[in-house]
Amino acid sequence: MTEPESTRAILDDAWGHIPQTRETTAGLGSFTRLRIERIISIVVGLGSVALGAQAFFAALGPGQESPGWHVPLMVMTFVPLAAMLVACLAGRGVRLFAGLFALIYPLALILWPIATVGGSADPDNQPWIWYLVNVATVASVLAFPLLLQIVWTAFVPILFGVVRLIQGAFARDYWFSVALDVSFALILGGMLVTLGWVFRSVAANVDETRARAVESYAAAAAADAAEQERIAVAALMHDSVLAALIAAERARTPRERTLAVAMAREALTRLANTEQDSEEGSDEPREAASLADDIERAALELGVHVRVERSVTESTPSMPGRIARALVLAATQAVANAAQHAGGSGLAVTVEGSADPAHVRITVRDTGAGFDLDRVPHDRLGIRASIFARVAAVGGTSSIESDRDGTTVQLEWREGTP
Known part of the structure; x- marks a missing residue:
């Protein structure tokens, strides 16, 4: 449907x-x-x-x-x-x-x-x-x-x-x-x-x-449908990840390795999409500057008021809609983490874009107490799935630096990546 x-x-x-x-x-x-x-x-x-x-x-x-x-x-x-x-x-x-x-x-x-x-x-x-x-x-x-x-x-x-x-x-x-x-x-x-x-x-x-009441009922029904879909995707994810791991372990030739990489990417894409809402929009090319508006809107829905700083040149290339959505969702997760674990202290978001080299970078900073990424439990997917896996699934890169002075999350996409 x-x-x-x-x-x-x-x-x-x-x-x-x-x-x-x-x-x-x-x-x-x-x-x-x-x-x-x-x-x-x-x-x-x-x-x-x-x-x-x-x-x-x-x-x-x-x-x-x-x-x-x-x-x-x-x-x-x-x-x-x-x-x-x-x-x-x-x-x-x-x-x-x-x-x-x-x-x-x-x-x-x-x-x-x-x-x-x-x-x-x-x-x-x-x-x-x-x-x-x-x-x-x-x-x-x-x-x-x-x-x-x-x-x-x-x-x-x-x-x-x-x-x-x-x-x-x-x-x-x-x-x-x-x-x-x-x-x-x-x-x-x-x-x-x-x-x-x-x-x-x-x-x-x-x-x-x-x-x-009708609007609330419709929203609750939509949320329940999304949750049921996530459960179904989670069941499929087990088979997808398992198949990708088996293929990677058995890969011997370049072609087999290429197929294993494709299977892994497909599994990461499914994992990243499990948390996307029902209003993803089309996959039409998106301007880099529009990411800032989407991040502000998504943060506001979480109850976080943040003004995204924009530093995007006019010649910055457009990006496919699925990549733009992945970056926005990953940045929104970083904002949510900063609000939840750092109380939103010193929260700042920056969207940068240029044509030479052609890339888009999103930076989310806070001045909270920081954390040790290696000590985060493996069943907590707020960082691994919602940020790392989501950005990796569209060919982007992500990094997190955290110490007692705060946390910086950096998401980047370069033209030419899938």
């Missing part, structure tokens, strides 16, 4: 543990938010049906408007309301039609004093348009961003209060009833906006946590 296919298989397996519905396939990462939006639109639609029906039946009775204004105001108000209700229950165009009603209703309120000029008004008898005040505020919850929702929740009830006072010529009898109506509308509208904000915030947090 190729790398892209393996990655897709892991992600498909991760998403397979989550219930798949129309909402999840419509917007991955917004599973809960989409459901909450749908629930809010249905609840708003049902509540608005009740208030809209109350307002409609009240409008069918004797109205406070002039005869020429009553029907146009009803059409102007109830047609957008009906479109919003259908959109809410159908789950299509909710934001558009809710925003349309939220904008048209204040216009109807502004026209109300003109429509009721010369008519009789009772401060204790609410007009039909009153029942739709909170429908307009909750429509803003469906259509507008949070800041505009708050503004609309305060604006619409206050506008209704001003309109009623104008209709009653600011008579004293109107002030008390209008204050009660506006207070009720403000409180209810504030509760609706708050509930919408809370539900949406919880849904967003759930979606974010869910996305992180």
Whole structure:
């Protein structure tokens, strides 16, 4: 299985543990938010049906408007309301039609004093348009961003209060009833906006946590697959190394020695590749200067912040991708060793390159207590496999000098080597 296919298989397996519905396939990462939006639109639609029906039946009775204004105001108000209700229950165009009603209703309120000029008004008898005040505020919850929702929740009830006072010529009898109506509308509208904000915030947090969990699952699955592959390679390595040693021991002619060397190199290459991650990249030629960026990035993933000093001439030749990867991985292992065993004391990394002679050299230094390479246990592969074997497998050279003043790891590749 190729790398892209393996990655897709892991992600498909991760998403397979989550219930798949129309909402999840419509917007991955917004599973809960989409459901909450749908629930809010249905609840708003049902509540608005009740208030809209109350307002409609009240409008069918004797109205406070002039005869020429009553029907146009009803059409102007109830047609957008009906479109919003259908959109809410159908789950299509909710934001558009809710925003349309939220904008048209204040216009109807502004026209109300003109429509009721010369008519009789009772401060204790609410007009039909009153029942739709909170429908307009909750429509803003469906259509507008949070800041505009708050503004609309305060604006619409206050506008209704001003309109009623104008209709009653600011008579004293109107002030008390209008204050009660506006207070009720403000409180209810504030509760609706708050509930919408809370539900949406919880849904967003759930979606974010869910996305992180899926990402963690995919990373864990990839790590497990890599570990299983390393185990399989280790089993093959035993046969490869054993065969190379037998061939070297039995080699008598130049051709046999050449074959033994090729077998040994193949074994070293397999050993070096056991620790390469799944994002090796292509084997296209790489510029020497890019090695410094790769080492900084790899060190940062290990939690080590290091600035790689660059001393690469423009004429430095490119190198095959597999050689560049081997040098970067070996240098990263040296950085990891310096961070682990020397605490990162005096850590410095240098990448040098020139065309005469054509070579690339990477130097990793620290000022730790140093160590004795001969006393490192043979089963510790951090140096022997991850540095020496890896660089040797691509035809490079490596050396380590360590004493009480620190450790210096030097990796070098010269053009013309495999």
